[in-house]
Amino acid sequence: MNADSRKIDVRVVDGGGALYAKQPKVYPRETDGRFQRLRIAAVFWLLGMFYAFPWISIGGQQLVLFDLPARRFHVFGLTFWPQDFYLLTLLLVIAALSLFFFTALAGRLWCGYACPQTVWTEVFLWIERRIEGDRNARMRLDKDPWSRTKLLRKTAKHAAWVVFALWTGFTFVGFFTPIRELGAEVAQWRLGGWEAFWIVFYSFATWGNAGLLREQVCKYMCPYARFQSAMFDRDTLVISYDVARGEPRGHRSRAQLRSVGAAVSAPKALGDCIDCRACVQVCPTGIDIREGLQIDCIACAACIDACDDVMDKVGLARGLIRYTTENELAGSPRQILRPRVYAYAALLGALVAAFAWGVVARAPLIAEVLHDRNGLFRPLPGGAIENSYAVKLANKSDHAVALSLRPDTPLALHAIGNASVLLDPGEVFSLPLTLRADRGAVRGRNPITIVVVAADGRELARAKAQFFAPESP
Structure with missing residues (x-):
């Protein structure tokens, strides 16, 4: 074989020499419409809860406080203890199943309206628009050489971002440290090391993710975009461009649009898309929805609002870009409610009912009996x-309660001394208990139950124990 015949022809396709392509900065244009108003309402609602809840008190207790040193969570007037953490597990399962349910129903609703990255990015974009101007003004400002005006605008923007981020970090730590105490510590410059660290860390994360990275978080860091396709099918509501109606796209004059309609409004038949690129300009991740469903789409519906506005201006029907299904675009009937959605809804309803029952039916008192180890x-x-015992009692309620102990057993046992106590809200107390059996009444090992009763005779808790006696007299 000739050596020349074994040569491989190699050509340089991209001689840029860069391992990673630089991502162009996205300048989303401000838009208005029904979905934008819904998204703004979600921003106000979610951020309102985040920033207001730590400052609201019920019965002298912060509305939401995760008191890690005391191992107690205070949520909407209820106090949860480590023994209630099964409810937290159930709540996480509900959250995961809710994600599956809404994704199967209507795609990435979470990403478009409720994700913290989306919510805080909306605020940072609003601040940027107020200081640097609209889309075109921001693009010109970035292209212009550095000047006094550019320096002032950039400095003012980042200063506003940092102030908002610091307030966010302070509020975040206020969910774990009583926020009024935290505010007093900040005002007096005596903030603890860990509190200062988490305020700065969360502030930096907010500033970096919502201010600098923005769509890069959604496109490259968020795992949800990677596994969402497993929850999609051809009947999932997604934001789609109607190719059959819009193509072939093309520019045309207002006179042509007013003449005979979209189908024959140009020298050659064109679709309804006038290729204005408004849908691309308003997209926060910089994609072109006309290229089909993409992993970068966060389903914010800004492109729907922008396209509907253009259709209104040129006198064409809305819905060129809309929430629809693949089957509907292919001419099949829409079927949003299907077995998968019903299954998710049934499971979700059952778990929510179980969680509600667990919260309502949880015991207001924890009782644990420890036998004396000395003998x-x-x-x-x-x-x-x-036999001597130490009965550990924890008052999980938000009011003081008077308690007493008594054995519940067919054995002839009676308590010695005063087996009663008054527990304050949230108090943990170890109450000594001594039980006595008369001569010959008990032999060997005997299971018993210690009952905790309130002053009005209500039974609050039960705990298992053992009473030991010699095997023979």
Whole structure:
């Protein structure tokens, strides 16, 4: 074989020499419409809860406070203890299943309207628009050489971002440290090390993600975009461009648009898309929805509002870009409610009901009985037998309660001394308890139950224990 015949022809396709292509900056244009107004309402609602909840009190207790040192969570007037963490697990399962349900129903609703990245980015964009101007003004400002005006605008923007980010970090830490105490510590310059660290860390994360990275977080860092396709099918509502109606796209004059309609409004038949690129200009991730469903689309529906506005101006029907399904675009009937959606809804309803029952039915008191380790039993003169216990009590309610202990057993046992206590809200107390059996009444190992009763006779809790006695007299 000739050596020349074994040569491989190699050509340089891209001689740029860069390992990663630089991503162009996205300048989303401000738009208005029904979906934009819905998104703004979601921003006000979600951020309102975030910034207001720590400052609201119920019965002297912060509305939402995750008190990690005391291992107690205060949420809407309820106090959750480590023993209630199964409810937290159930809540996380509900959140995951809700994500599956809404994704199967209408795509990335979470990303477009409720994701923290989306919500805070909306605020940072609003600040940027107020200081640097609209889309064209921001693009010109970035292209212009550095000047006094550019320096002032950039400095003012980042200063406003930093102030807002610091307030966000302060509020975040206020969910774990009583926010009024935290505010006093900040005002007096005596903030603890860990509190200062988390305020700065969360502030930096907010400034970096919502101010600098923006769409890069959604496109490259968020895992949801990668596995969402597993929850989509051809009947999932997604934001789509109607290719059959819009293509072939093309520019045309207003006179042509007013003449005989979209189908024959140009020298050659064109679709309804006038190729104005408004849908691309308003997209926060910089994609062109006309190229089909893409992993970068966060389903914010800004392109729908922009396209509908253009259609109104040129006298064409809305809906060139709309929420629809693949089957509907292909001419099949829309079927949003289908077995998968019903299954998710049924599971979600059952879990929500179980969570609600768990919250309502949870015991207001924790009782745990620990047998004295120094000896299983103690014989007394006359043949009586005593066992000693430490009953650990935790008042999970938000009011003081008077408690007393009594054994619930067919054995002839009676308590010695005062087995009662008054527990303050949230108090944990170890109450000593001594039980005595008369001579010959009990032998060997005997399971018993210690009952905790309130002053009005209501049974609040039960705890298992053992009463030990000699095997023979």
